[in-house]
Amino acid sequence: MTDADKVFSDIEAIRAKAPVILSITNYVVTNTTANALLALGASPIMSHAVEEMAELVAISGGVVINLGTVAPEYLAAMDPAWTAADEAGVPVVLDPVGAGASMLRTVTPLALLGAHRPFIIRGNASEIMTLAGDSGSAARGVDSTAKTDSADNAARVLSAKYSCAVVVSGEKDLVVEGAAKVRVLGGSPLMPRVTGLGCTATAICAAFAAVNKNPLEAALHACVTMKVAGEMAELKASGPGTLQLHLYDALYNMKAQDVADHIKVVR
Amino acid sequence: MTDADKVFSDIEAIRAKAPVILSITNYVVTNTTANALLALGASPIMSHAVEEMAELVAISGGVVINLGTVAPEYLAAMDPAWTAADEAGVPVVLDPVGAGASMLRTVTPLALLGAHRPFIIRGNASEIMTLAGDSGSAARGVDSTAKTDSADNAARVLSAKYSCAVVVSGEKDLVVEGAAKVRVLGGSPLMPRVTGLGCTATAICAAFAAVNKNPLEAALHACVTMKVAGEMAELKASGPGTLQLHLYDALYNMKAQDVADHIKVVR
Amino acid sequence: MTDADKVFSDIEAIRAKAPVILSITNYVVTNTTANALLALGASPIMSHAVEEMAELVAISGGVVINLGTVAPEYLAAMDPAWTAADEAGVPVVLDPVGAGASMLRTVTPLALLGAHRPFIIRGNASEIMTLAGDSGSAARGVDSTAKTDSADNAARVLSAKYSCAVVVSGEKDLVVEGAAKVRVLGGSPLMPRVTGLGCTATAICAAFAAVNKNPLEAALHACVTMKVAGEMAELKASGPGTLQLHLYDALYNMKAQDVADHIKVVR
Numbered sequence: 001m002t003d004a005d006k007v008f009s010d011i012e013a014i015r016a017k018a019p020v021i022l023s024i025t026n027y028v029v030t031n032t033t034a035n036a037l038l039a040l041g042a043s044p045i046m047s048h049a050v051e052e053m054a055e056l057v058a059i060s061g062g063v064v065i066n067l068g069t070v071a072p073e074y075l076a077a078m079d080p081a082w083t084a085a086d087e088a089g090v091p092v093v094l095d096p097v098g099a100g101a102s103m104l105r106t107v108t109p110l111a112l113l114g115a116h117r118p119f120i121i122r123g124n125a126s127e128i129m130t131l132a133g134d135s136g137s138a139a140r141g142v143d144s145t146a147k148t149d150s151a152d153n154a155a156r157v158l159s160a161k162y163s164c165a166v167v168v169s170g171e172k173d174l175v176v177e178g179a180a181k182v183r184v185l186g187g188s189p190l191m192p193r194v195t196g197l198g199c200t201a202t203a204i205c206a207a208f209a210a211v212n213k214n215p216l217e218a219a220l221h222a223c224v225t226m227k228v229a230g231e232m233a234e235l236k237a238s239g240p241g242t243l244q245l246h247l248y249d250a251l252y253n254m255k256a257q258d259v260a261d262h263i264k265v266v267r
Numbered sequence: 268m269t270d271a272d273k274v275f276s277d278i279e280a281i282r283a284k285a286p287v288i289l290s291i292t293n294y295v296v297t298n299t300t301a302n303a304l305l306a307l308g309a310s311p312i313m314s315h316a317v318e319e320m321a322e323l324v325a326i327s328g329g330v331v332i333n334l335g336t337v338a339p340e341y342l343a344a345m346d347p348a349w350t351a352a353d354e355a356g357v358p359v360v361l362d363p364v365g366a367g368a369s370m371l372r373t374v375t376p377l378a379l380l381g382a383h384r385p386f387i388i389r390g391n392a393s394e395i396m397t398l399a400g401d402s403g404s405a406a407r408g409v410d411s412t413a414k415t416d417s418a419d420n421a422a423r424v425l426s427a428k429y430s431c432a433v434v435v436s437g438e439k440d441l442v443v444e445g446a447a448k449v450r451v452l453g454g455s456p457l458m459p460r461v462t463g464l465g466c467t468a469t470a471i472c473a474a475f476a477a478v479n480k481n482p483l484e485a486a487l488h489a490c491v492t493m494k495v496a497g498e499m500a501e502l503k504a505s506g507p508g509t510l511q512l513h514l515y516d517a518l519y520n521m522k523a524q525d526v527a528d529h530i531k532v533v534r
Numbered sequence: 535m536t537d538a539d540k541v542f543s544d545i546e547a548i549r550a551k552a553p554v555i556l557s558i559t560n561y562v563v564t565n566t567t568a569n570a571l572l573a574l575g576a577s578p579i580m581s582h583a584v585e586e587m588a589e590l591v592a593i594s595g596g597v598v599i600n601l602g603t604v605a606p607e608y609l610a611a612m613d614p615a616w617t618a619a620d621e622a623g624v625p626v627v628l629d630p631v632g633a634g635a636s637m638l639r640t641v642t643p644l645a646l647l648g649a650h651r652p653f654i655i656r657g658n659a660s661e662i663m664t665l666a667g668d669s670g671s672a673a674r675g676v677d678s679t680a681k682t683d684s685a686d687n688a689a690r691v692l693s694a695k696y697s698c699a700v701v702v703s704g705e706k707d708l709v710v711e712g713a714a715k716v717r718v719l720g721g722s723p724l725m726p727r728v729t730g731l732g733c734t735a736t737a738i739c740a741a742f743a744a745v746n747k748n749p750l751e752a753a754l755h756a757c758v759t760m761k762v763a764g765e766m767a768e769l770k771a772s773g774p775g776t777l778q779l780h781l782y783d784a785l786y787n788m789k790a791q792d793v794a795d796h797i798k799v800v801r
Binding site: 018022027034035043045052055060246247250 | 293294295296298299335336337338339340365368369370371372407408409410457459460461462463504505506507508509511512
Binding site: 289 | 561565603604607635730778
């Protein structure tokens with residue numbers, strides 16, 4: 001099977017199984033990541049109510065823990081959710097939004113990682129470098145000033161330390177697991193001008209994790225899907241506003257040929 | 268008057284009066300349900316601040332209580348808001364999002380219904396069956412795995428018990444009040460691929476409730492309006508992303524002829 | 535330099551510097567105001583976590599304090615953020631959403647204004663009149679029933695009292711600072727049918743404040759940018775849903791000629 005075939009096979013599995021994806025995520029992207037998951041074929045549920053975490057994890061095929069909103073009422077649900085996921089064997093995708101921009105955004109993902117094993121960590125270069133303790137991380141708010149390539153070593157460090165796949169999103173996505181390293185090119189230069197497309201990539205990682213137990217493949221397939229959807233959307237978009245809507249349409253309409261036409265994987 | 272004439276007469280009343288609709292709702296749909304209400308002609312306000320509930324209810328023509336976010340800071344406002352609505356005679360539409368998916372999502376709407384009378388309850392088949400105590404409800408996250416028809420009896424039970432109209436949304440909508448039963452067909456198969464269109468239907472129910480004191484009619488007219496808007500939007504959409512935006516456009520542009528052309532009511 | 539040249543010069547500065555804009559804002563507009571800021575070229579971050587306020591303010595070029603969600607967990611961050619901004623000399627734009635609709639929405643901005651000096655206050659006519667103590671303010675939910683012109687005097691009072699620029703948004707925008715008064719015409723009648731475009735104007739004010747230390751100019755340039763974007767978007771829109779997306783596209787694509795073609799400033 002080609003990479004494109006493998007990606008599309010997972011997409012078909014998501015569409016067939018409609019896995020529930022539980023997201024504890026930030027209030028900027030609840031709507032948009034839910035729409036992306038629905039468009040792809042998954043069944044999203046968003047919550048930060050501690051009381052229901054174990055029950056929701058039990059029906060989920062994947063869990064997103066996204067640190068975009070670090071207010072206490074959101075944080076309180078994360079450890080219980082992850083504990084439930086550990087016990088149920090449900091894969092967790094961690095998004096350390098804004099790591100490096102504040103102490104709270106740096107220590108919170110590290111504290112969670114001290115207690116739990118992620119399936120995938122996905123962030124931008126600054127966030128990944130911050131988690132790896134790289135002093136050149138250059139976080140600036142939630143946007144990265146560092147290039148993906150500069151996070152190469154940091155991604156390896158994190159992957160080794162936490163035994164997970166690591167995705168560094170950027171103009172080129174970098175996917176690392178152990179000794180394996182893959183780059184995914186493509187997408188659209190409009191994508192960084194839409195809020196939460198990084199968070200959307202995280203959510204899509206969780207959907208692939210629900211159907212593919214290999215963290216490197218799940219992460220890679222999610223990155224390819226986002227880049228392919230971004231390229232398809234750009235053909236119809238006149239700016240970041242229209243891009244976002246056409247990206248959902250692309251996730252919904254994506255065919256095997258679309259993946260084959262747009263995939264750009266470099267090993 | 269035909270059904271279409273009655274629906275459009277209520278739409279004209281909403282556009283003329285611009286009733287304030289107070290929503291205590293989940294953070295996935297605050298933006299999208301506000302946009303739908305504005306597009307239709309109502310004046311939305313979203314809040315979960317207990318301190319202002321009575322004042323906001325007092326200026327509202329309808330209140331939405333939506334259980335999509337069941338965190339304590341959201342739940343705390345619901346009983347006070349409903350109590351204020353009871354006293355002021357403002358109709359309340361209840362949306363038991365995810366009832367059956369967790370204990371909290373099941374017991375919370377039941378506790379509210381134990382203390383207050385709703386004007387309309389709107390949910391999907393699983394949610395309505397859960398509230399009615401039907402063991403075959405098959406909730407799976409916030410999406411229903413049950414068909415609308417299987418909630419037929421549950422809707423009757425709830426309508427009788429709480430003296431309200433009950434809407435079961437699905438491929439076919441079912442509207443029940445006492446002995447009356449109406450089905451609304453149409454819409455678009457893309458609609459379940461947009462997050463929060465069920466919550467949007469709930470909000471639209473509250474807008475109709477603000478101008479029509481008959482719960483069956485208000486519920487029916489809301490369902491027809493959503494199905495008509497969905498069909499109009501589908502004609503311009505290429506997927507769920509573009510559908511959502513064209514749905515707001517359709518709510519804004521909807522003319523008497525559009526309702527007449529697209530309405531599908533089965534008694 | 536013409537007004538159009540000045541506006542576009544500031545837009546170019548925003549695009550070049552990508553200032554971080556910290557927003558403590560309501561959960562209806564987190565996504566949409568972030569998208570507007572990104573489309574314009576700024577770098578938004580949304581938070582209400584008290585623990586990180588000082589750190590985030592320190593990297594910000596402008597701060598938005600928006601009272602659309604007045605729940606305690608949101609309010610708690612506002613005074614600390616503003617205190618940090620005072621100390622760091624970062625301009626703060628205040629949006630008193632729904633002032634007059636509830637006691638809490640009236641007293642909260644007044645309490646903040648008692649302790650801190652804003653760079654710009656932006657609201658609709660009812661909100662500005664409420665803050666100025668004008669009994670004819672006629673708030674009705676979060677929408678204004680008063681015309682911009684009736685807030686003329688209230689805007690002057692607030693500007694004098696708090697030594698800031700005041701924007702009254704409406705069919706015509708009014709910008710006041712001290713003795714200066716400017717009106718901005720244009721835009722689209724669809725704009726009030728999109729939720730949160732007032733909040734978007736507030737966020738855009740903060741982006742201009744980050745590159746222009748003159749509050750009157752920053753406020754004026756933000757109003758012009760919104761009106762120009764609204765006109766550009768209306769040319770491609772078929773209703774409020776599509777307008778919103780094309781408005782982001784317009785913010786992203788806006789050229790000097792677009793500003794020159796659409797600007798309507800009356801002194």
